Amino acid sequence: MSAAITVNNLSKKYGTLEALKGISFEVQSGEIFGFLGPNGAGKTTTVNILTGILRPNGGSATILGHDVTKDSYQAKERIGVVHEVSNVYPEYSAYNNLMFSAVLYSVPRKIARERVDYLLDIFFLRDKKYAKARKISQGMKRKLAIAMALIHQPQVLFLDEPTTGVDIATVFTIREIIKELNSRGVTIFLTTHNINEASIICHRVAIINKGEIIAIDTPENLRKAAKRVQSVEVEFDVPPAKEAEILEYLPSASKASKRGDKLILTTDDPHRLMEEILEYSRKTGCVITHFNTPGPSFEDVFIELTGIKPKSLSAMDVSRDG
Ligand SMILES: Nc1ncnc2c1ncn2[C@@H]1O[C@H](COP(=O)(O)OP(=O)(O)O)[C@@H](O)[C@H]1O
Numbered sequence: 001m002s003a004a005i006t007v008n009n010l011s012k013k014y015g016t017l018e019a020l021k022g023i024s025f026e027v028q029s030g031e032i033f034g035f036l037g038p039n040g041a042g043k044t045t046t047v048n049i050l051t052g053i054l055r056p057n058g059g060s061a062t063i064l065g066h067d068v069t070k071d072s073y074q075a076k077e078r079i080g081v082v083h084e085v086s087n088v089y090p091e092y093s094a095y096n097n098l099m100f101s102a103v104l105y106s107v108p109r110k111i112a113r114e115r116v117d118y119l120l121d122i123f124f125l126r127d128k129k130y131a132k133a134r135k136i137s138q139g140m141k142r143k144l145a146i147a148m149a150l151i152h153q154p155q156v157l158f159l160d161e162p163t164t165g166v167d168i169a170t171v172f173t174i175r176e177i178i179k180e181l182n183s184r185g186v187t188i189f190l191t192t193h194n195i196n197e198a199s200i201i202c203h204r205v206a207i208i209n210k211g212e213i214i215a216i217d218t219p220e221n222l223r224k225a226a227k228r229v230q231s232v233e234v235e236f237d238v239p240p241a242k243e244a245e246i247l248e249y250l251p252s253a254s255k256a257s258k259r260g261d262k263l264i265l266t267t268d269d270p271h272r273l274m275e276e277i278l279e280y281s282r283k284t285g286c287v288i289t290h291f292n293t294p295g296p297s298f299e300d301v302f303i304e305l306t307g308i309k310p311k312s313l314s315a316m317d318v319s320r321d322g
């Protein structure tokens, strides 16, 4: 495999804030590479540098061998990008948005027209061809933005949080299309703050926090780590005085912490833990007033993977949508 993206000691400052602290990694041609991190980690900054929108303060990066700053035209020709903030023109129809994109990428009109129909089909947008973008749903707009990034058939596609803020059906369509494009040879660079998403569609995942890459791992390891640190939230009418006290009754819980009156328990076996909690309730007469299985926290997965206790991490979304 050859490298589709190389990043070497890339740094970026906004005033005194070091948004990227000298990150390095490679993405191989044909990979779906996940860039996973909490809000403010530096994901969008990285995408903006790699797609030629921002200049780095230090380091270098290439796309298919072309330097993103010195040879930016060659690099840009080969990439498609879907930004976090939509670049769909609300007053244009889906068709005109796509044709406009074709002009930007110098795709001949006749070829563009054929591709527009094909793209509208695969994104289930055919009946919205002449609808103004402002009249279509958020999910449709996101799909249109992805279609626009594909009009020139790029070899590398950057997607900055493509599934954030859209309905679940759109999330699934987008993930299917990512896999389909990838199976046709398109290299995908996908940012996300969703551990589940990263672990289900990526071949490799880089974890970024506060401008530093902390780990590059396989989705299997990510999944396994996430499985070991699932969480169960429980509240009793009479809360136990100490977390350690209740742990004696719950051998399946590896850790307990308090959040308000709720106990957050970490486990690799939520079902067995549920049994133990019921048993505890029967033995002690404490009534369960709240029970939930919110999934693993990013912090726990992070510690599990890296062995490092981070100074601080933003809350991560580990929705159970896949
Ligand atoms: N234009 C900007 N000016 C100043 N600070 C910025 C700017 N863009 C991003 N930042 C800051 O840089 C850090 C990284 O931001 P960003 O790359 O957008 O992270 P992410 O996409 O992972 O949420 C954050 O602390 C953010 O507040």
Ligand SMILES: [Mg+2]
Pocket: 043, 044, 045, 084, 160, 161
């Ligand atoms: Mg971002």
